[in-house]
Amino acid sequence: MMCHAHSKGVRIVMRGACSLETLFNESARTAWVEQTVQSAVGNFTDGFNIDFEQSLQKSQAHYLTDMVRQIKDAFKKALPYAQVTLDSPYSAECTFGRCYDYRAIGEIVDYIMIMAYDELVVDGRAMANAPLNKTTKGVDDFVKAGVPSSKLVLIVPWYxxxxxxxxxxxxxxxxxxxxxxxxxxxxxxxxxxxxxxxxxxxxxxxxxxxxxxxxxxxxxxxxxxxx
CATH class of the missing domain: 3.10.50.10 (Chitinase A; domain 3)
Structure with missing residues (x-):
C-alpha cells in the first residue's frame, strides 16, 4: 500500500511526540529522535509531524526548539527529501499554555500546522468551533511572531x-x-x-x-x- 501511494505521488509521514520528561533530558531526547528516524526509514515514510501539544513556559521553550532541530537534522541526514512539520494551536500567543518560540521553530521546520479548531471560550456561551475572527487573528499572530506566511498551513475542522x-x-x-x-x-x-x-x-x-x-x-x- 505504501508503494502504491508513492506511485501516485502521495507523501506519507509519521506523527508523534516525546514526553515532557524526555524533552527535558538531552540523552533521552536523542535516543527518542534516533528511534523515531529508524522507524520512519524502516516503514518507508517521507517525514514526521511533531504533534507535541504540551504546555511549556517561555523559559522552557528552548527545549522544544532543540528537539525540533534535532529531529529535522536527523531526518534530513537519513531521508534528504523528508518533510518535518509541527502542530500548533490556533494562535502563537501562549495559547493553551504552549509558549513556544514559533519564530525559531519556523526557521527549522518545513511547515507549522495551525490547528484552527476547539477555539471555544470558557464563558458558557455557545459559539463556533473556529470563529472567523479568532482564526484570522491567530494566523496574524504567527506572522507577527516572525513566522513567514509561506511556512503556515491552516487545518480547519470537519466537525x-x-x-x-x-x-x-x-x-x-x-x-x-x-x-x-x-x-x-x-x-x-x-x-x-x-x-x-x-x-x-x-x-x-x-x-x-x-x-x-x-x-x-x-x-x-x-x-x-x-x-
Missing part, C-alpha cells in the same frame, strides 16, 4: 459542537454548563439540520458561522449546534 442550552437569551445566545458541549461530525450535523432542526440554518454575525437549534425530545432539551 462542530452542540451545546445543551440551560438558557436562551432574547438575543439568541445559548448559555450552557461548561463541559456539557459535545463534538458532532459534519455528516451528523447535516442529518440533524435536515431532520431535527426546529429553526433551520441560522447565521452568527459574531462568529461568521452557521448554526441551528434542535430539540432532544426524550430529554426535553434545547440544543444549539454550531458548524
Amino acid at each position: 462542530g459542537y452542540d451545546f445543551p442550552c440551560s438558557m436562551l437569551t432574547e438575543s439568541d445566545v445559548c448559555l450552557y454548563k461548561l463541559s456539557t458541549q459535545r463534538q458532532s461530525a459534519f455528516g451528523d450535523i447535516m442529518k440533524l439540520l435536515d431532520n431535527n432542526s426546529t429553526t433551520g440554518r441560522k447565521w452568527s454575525e459574531a462568529d461568521q458561522s452557521p448554526y441551528f437549534d434542535y430539540k432532544v425530545t426524550y430529554k426535553n432539551e434545547k440544543v444549539v449546534l454550531f458548524f
Whole structure:
C-alpha cells in the first residue's frame, strides 16, 4: 500500500511526540529522535509531524526548539527529501499554555500546522468551533511572531459542537454548563439540520458561522449546534 501511494505521488509521514520528561533530558531526547528516524526509514515514510501539544513556559521553550532541530537534522541526514512539520494551536500567543518560540521553530521546520479548531471560550456561551475572527487573528499572530506566511498551513475542522442550552437569551445566545458541549461530525450535523432542526440554518454575525437549534425530545432539551 505504501508503494502504491508513492506511485501516485502521495507523501506519507509519521506523527508523534516525546514526553515532557524526555524533552527535558538531552540523552533521552536523542535516543527518542534516533528511534523515531529508524522507524520512519524502516516503514518507508517521507517525514514526521511533531504533534507535541504540551504546555511549556517561555523559559522552557528552548527545549522544544532543540528537539525540533534535532529531529529535522536527523531526518534530513537519513531521508534528504523528508518533510518535518509541527502542530500548533490556533494562535502563537501562549495559547493553551504552549509558549513556544514559533519564530525559531519556523526557521527549522518545513511547515507549522495551525490547528484552527476547539477555539471555544470558557464563558458558557455557545459559539463556533473556529470563529472567523479568532482564526484570522491567530494566523496574524504567527506572522507577527516572525513566522513567514509561506511556512503556515491552516487545518480547519470537519466537525462542530452542540451545546445543551440551560438558557436562551432574547438575543439568541445559548448559555450552557461548561463541559456539557459535545463534538458532532459534519455528516451528523447535516442529518440533524435536515431532520431535527426546529429553526433551520441560522447565521452568527459574531462568529461568521452557521448554526441551528434542535430539540432532544426524550430529554426535553434545547440544543444549539454550531458548524
